[in-house]
Amino acid sequence: MDSFSVHLDNFTGPLDLLLHLIRKNEMEITDIPIAEITAQYLAVIDTMQTLNLDVAGEFLLMAATLLHIKSRMLLPQIAEDGAEEEDEEDPRAELVRRLLEYQKYKDAAVQLDELPQLNRNLYARSAPAPEVVEEGEGEFAAVGLYDLLQALQQLLVERPEPLAHEISAEQLSVADRISQILTALQGQQSLAFTDLFSAQISRHEVVVTFLAMLELVKLRLVHLLQSQRFGAIWLTPAVAEPTGLDSDVDEETLGYV
Amino acid sequence: MSDLKPLVEALLFGADGPLRGDRLAEVLEVEGVVVNEVLRALQTEYETQPRGFFLQEVAGGYQLRTRPEFADYLRRLGRTRPFKFSRPALETLAIVAYRQPVTRTEIEYLRGVDSGSVLKTLLDKHLVRILGKKDVPGKPAIYGTTREFLELFGLVDLAALPTLKEFSELATDADMDESAAVLPREVSGD
């Protein structure tokens, strides 16, 4: 399998990588062999040597999505009364929609790049005629809100206190998540990976959770197990009592700040 | 009418950006229809005569620009360096262009990756702007393209964007070559 020669840097994101794998294997988009594509996808991720964490989070999120779809595909859809659920949507449906949608904009990007571009394919006059260069005041030059914000931002950098209350980007940190996972694991034999998420969890939290999980594995505080049959991920505590560590995980040293 | 042609040419030549038809009419103190006639006549002239430039309708106005076939030589002059778009930048720009007004969250859902830094660069380059806030919880900023975006890609308006292809299946690699088509052209003067 030459998927090992694939470099993540060549892809703008997990959807791009998936599109590539699907095309390379000449798979049918409406009937993606999910087990096979998941295996190939994970193989690519595994062979990544240098991990740009910012990007990796999203590639890992897709890995989790694929594993989740895979497990749902294997699980027979049983309704309450025991009958086969017929209206159940194909677990792959959303992924297929996203891939097709992404492909549309990927194509649009190519088309955009093919348009004759100013200062690449054609040139306008750089300076107005001397007669025109004359200080005068007419309409306002187009200035965006961005310019306004940037001016304000610059002021904040120089004098942070007065307007600082406007910035309150309170988001879940990796260190917080590590503590939460360790707390959840306390006294447990194992914990399903999917149980770490609530239904309304944000994308940011998913990524943070993934990073937290990776960190816990690296710190040898948690083992990850994948059940043969359903492919779901289970977390098991590697040590009986993860004492002390849940309180003083230093974000700086983790490098996720 | 015919005696207006050199004058309109001079104005187009001397302007520092695309000139709107109504602005030309104002400066010349003539009716808009007269201006349009002259502009059409000039357009035809530049197409039929062997000229170095042509009249492009762009960003709601008209601008003289050098013919694309001379691009290699103009690059050698080394005057203005072209933007070299990365693939993430082009993807993000395409999404903003076609989906505007669009939030960062929507862009990131479509691309599957964080797009904050790409978005910031596009804002810095004045190709994307903040239009305002979306009236949903959290009031996220909504983004759209700028006049400079239209000027850069030589578009009259947003309706002139290439038609989006709807895909019902995956394109083959031949239809849409991953890298070759998307990578910016090499622009160095060698």
Add this chain to the structure above:
Amino acid sequence: MSDLKPLVEALLFGADGPLRGDRLAEVLEVEGVVVNEVLRALQTEYETQPRGFFLQEVAGGYQLRTRPEFADYLRRLGRTRPFKFSRPALETLAIVAYRQPVTRTEIEYLRGVDSGSVLKTLLDKHLVRILGKKDVPGKPAIYGTTREFLELFGLVDLAALPTLKEFSELATDADMDESAAVLPREVSGD
């Protein structure tokens, strides 16, 4: 020779200043005598045809310039040159927009410099207005933005001003991300 005319015209058109004959010869990879021939041919053409510009020999080079008889019309274009925001003007406007109602003292505290003249310009431009007097000793004037301000920035109302939060998220991402330079300027190869 004759097929070089449009190309030389394009180069003269696209150059940002007078072009020397030897530079043209270098770019075109032809002999200097050929270039001189083409330049003379163009010069004659512009003199005999009704054009908006002519070829002037200047500062040891050649430059296309609009004909002097059209100068009056070009000046009319110039008079409506857009008012460009200076950095102090933009800063002051940003403070008024986000902190209104605000006094001059507060603006000056934030900016760290006297802002009287900038404030006056913004008042003159009808982007800022006096809302009233603050009920403190000295009764200083309090400032706010105008309807024209909203129009200029394409805002429905003040609530549509994007928050700094989203902006700083973009900025922070870009700082962290080494690929912030998604749009590097092309390094020309010459």
